[in-house]
Amino acid sequence: MKAMVLRGPAPVESQPLSLEDVPEPVPGPREVRIKVRFCGVCRTDLHIVEGELPPVRLPLVPGHQVVGVVDAVGDAGGDAGTKAPGEAASDRTPGTAGNTAGNTGRRAGDGAYYFAEDAGGDAESDVASNAAEDANCRVRVGDRVGLPWLYSACGRCSFCLKGQENLCERIRFTGYSYDGGYAEYVIARKDFVVQLPPAFPDLDAAPLLCAGIIGYRSLKVAGVKPGDTVGLFGFGASAHLAIQVARHWGCDVLVFTRSEAHQNLARALGASWAGKAEDGPAGSCDAAVSFAPAGSVIPPALRALKKGGTLAVNAVHLDGVPAFDYSLLYWEKSVKSVANATREDAREFIRLAAEIPVKVSTEVFPLEEANEALLRLKRGQIQGEAVLDVAQVL
Numbered sequence: 001m002k003a004m005v006l007r008g009p010a011p012v013e014s015q016p017l018s019l020e021d022v023p024e025p026v027p028g029p030r031e032v033r034i035k036v037r038f039c040g041v042c043r044t045d046l047h048i049v050e051g052e053l054p055p056v057r058l059p060l061v062p063g064h065q066v067v068g069v070v071d072a073v074g075d076a077g078g079d080a081g082t083k084a085p086g087e088a089a090s091d092r093t094p095g096t097a098g099n100t101a102g103n104t105g106r107r108a109g110d111g112a113y114y115f116a117e118d119a120g121g122d123a124e125s126d127v128a129s130n131a132a133e134d135a136n137c138r139v140r141v142g143d144r145v146g147l148p149w150l151y152s153a154c155g156r157c158s159f160c161l162k163g164q165e166n167l168c169e170r171i172r173f174t175g176y177s178y179d180g181g182y183a184e185y186v187i188a189r190k191d192f193v194v195q196l197p198p199a200f201p202d203l204d205a206a207p208l209l210c211a212g213i214i215g216y217r218s219l220k221v222a223g224v225k226p227g228d229t230v231g232l233f234g235f236g237a238s239a240h241l242a243i244q245v246a247r248h249w250g251c252d253v254l255v256f257t258r259s260e261a262h263q264n265l266a267r268a269l270g271a272s273w274a275g276k277a278e279d280g281p282a283g284s285c286d287a288a289v290s291f292a293p294a295g296s297v298i299p300p301a302l303r304a305l306k307k308g309g310t311l312a313v314n315a316v317h318l319d320g321v322p323a324f325d326y327s328l329l330y331w332e333k334s335v336k337s338v339a340n341a342t343r344e345d346a347r348e349f350i351r352l353a354a355e356i357p358v359k360v361s362t363e364v365f366p367l368e369e370a371n372e373a374l375l376r377l378k379r380g381q382i383q384g385e386a387v388l389d390v391a392q393v394l
């Protein structure tokens with residue numbers, strides 16, 4: 001199969017992803033194989049490709065907003081499609097495997113805080129977990145599904161048991177811990193794929209799977225309530241979906257972004273005000289979300305908050321936070337990061353997105369132009385979300 005493969009992180013200007021022919025992956029127990037139609041391009045992919053998120057597996061196929069059709073089910077004893085019996089989960093990607101980092105999602109050093117105390121992370125015991133949940137899972141060959149950032153969680157740690165699988169001690173990520181959707185086929189855990197409602201065509205469904213789900217979780221983390229005044233800082237793929245949820249809840253939305261094109265899109269999607277962060281009204285927002293990868297947004301976002309308000313920071317990587325005066329945080333304001341999302345978040349958001357229904361803005365690139373899509377994303381030149389058209393690969 002064709003895949004865009006990362007062999008070593010590098011600035012995206014140097015085209016670190018290369019189009020390669022690699023063997024088709026084979027699903028192991030409780031896994032499915034998805035024939036990919038579209039894969040969204042997320043800022044997290046950019047952080048992975050450029051190495052701000054340290055590699056846990058190389059070579060790697062990135063991509064975690066996958067829309068496709070299940071074409072093989074590797075469940076032992078189940079209605080297996082084209083599975084190869086006895087195929088071990090950890091051997092499933094012979095093309096891009098052979099890596100020394102392994103599939104454990106674990107590394108020492110500067111990236112350790114993403115995977116703290118990740119003891120005994122072998123793929124076999126990962127698969128053995130969540131068996132009860134898996135029994136209720138009815139994914140079949142031919143189902144149209146989505147594969148998000150959350151590849152799997154252990155189901156047994158204290159966080160999983162409290163419904164916080166996004167904080168799981170043994171969490172695994174699509175297109176980071178395992179190969180993702182910048183390829184014709186991808187392997188997924190049967191119990192972690194998302195069923196997609198017919199309301200969304202394949203292309204429109206792709207941005208929902210990370211940008212949409214994480215944007216929705218950000219609104220929850222910020223404590224947004226119906227009728228609130230909500231500030232959104234940065235207006236990329238995630239914010240252009242989150243604003244539609246906030247408007248659906250009857251919120252007044254202010255959008256803070258430097259880009260005039262993004263300001264115009266924000267107004268078109270119902271923002272009552274759009275402009276630069278420094279021009280925004282102080283003390284105006286009950287809640288705020290920062291979607292920017294820049295820590296410099298945090299002080300102006302705190303300034304925009306009312307007393308008692310929460311700023312949710314939707315970023316997997318932030319380029320440092322500047323020192324700021326305590327008065328910006330006083331009056332019981334809080335700052336919280338948003339880390340990953342749960343399957344419940346995914347289900348809630350997809351249901352809501354179909355009900356609204358959210359309008360999705362996309363720019364389509366062929367699979368082999370993934371470097372170009374990431375470069376345009378880095379330069380802030382994408383309106384809505386960049387999506388790779390994988391189905392057209394011949």
Ligand SMILES: [Zn+2]
Pocket residue numbers: 042043044045064149210211
């Ligand atoms: Zn993402």
Ligand SMILES: [Zn+2]
Pocket residue numbers: 153154155156157158159160161165167168169170171
């Ligand atoms: Zn867990």
